[in-house]
Amino acid sequence: MLVLHHAWRSSASRRVRLCLEEKGLAYESHVVNLEALEQHSPEYLKINPNGVIPALIHDGKPLYESGTICEYLDEVFPEPPLSPDNAYDRASMRNWVRHVDALIGNLVIFNWRHSLQKVAEKWTDEELAEHLKKIPSKERQEAWLRVARRPYTEEERAVARGKLVHLLDRMERTLNETAWLAGARYTIADIAVVPFVKRIDEEIAPEQVAAQFHPRVSKWWADIQARPAFARANIGPFLDKWGQAQT
Ligand SMILES: N[C@@H](CCC(=O)N[C@@H](CS)C(=O)NCC(=O)O)C(=O)O
Structure with a gap:
């Protein structure tokens, strides 16, 4: 199961959504209210210690950094590929x-x-x-x-x-x-x-x-x-x- 903590206008969140959608992966969406500073709350910092969005939870394990998340998704869900073949x-x-x-x-x-x-x-x-x-x-x-x-x-x-x-x-x-x-x-x-x-x-x-x-x-x-x-x-x-x- 994939749970995405994100915001619709956040640039880094947009990357992960693009990656998920290219792969046709369903995910549960949790919108983080940046204006209410939810990204700095103790609960959220347990998911992403950097206090920024996005974060993706895959089968209970949290991931952060949008570039890293995209590479992870590409490795775990290889089709269609989103990395070069060389x-x-x-x-x-x-x-x-x-x-x-x-x-x-x-x-x-x-x-x-x-x-x-x-x-x-x-x-x-x-x-x-x-x-x-x-x-x-x-x-x-x-x-x-x-x-x-x-x-x-x-x-x-x-x-x-x-x-x-x-x-x-x-x-x-x-x-x-x-x-x-x-x-x-x-x-x-x-x-x-x-x-x-x-x-x-x-x-x-x-x-x-x-x-x-x-x-x-x-x-x-x-x-x-x-x-x-x-x-x-x-x-x-x-x-x-x-x-x-x-x-
Ligand atoms: N390098 C991080 C950057 C994440 C980032 O800057 N997120 C912004 C939204 S695009 C954020 O959470 N800003 C709120 C804050 O800094 O308090 C990534 O790619 O995931």
């Missing part, structure tokens, strides 16, 4: 996941202002100190402190945007050589990047995903959105038509 391309796939994982802070700068910042900025100093104590990683303590008291600036957003556009440049070069990011097959490397491209396309730098600037990425993105698993994974808009964060 060691070299598998190494490339892992490097893509690592590369994109290291860029997550740049998405935080854009995403949190729509949701978590609105909660955090209302806390008193005492409440903030209490919440920070419960967050297991220094990096996330800093991110919560920033949105609560020193929201990210336009300059910081511009730098973050540049790094995310650079990701598209890198993808473009690779997709010039191979059909998918890690070779001839759609793999976890592509899945890892999907939530990033979704947000770049939706808000961060939409023009950059268009054929004019990144033609290979544009085609790759169209192909991915046409996959039945993409629709089933519910990778909906982050913001509604009034610009409000979706739950």
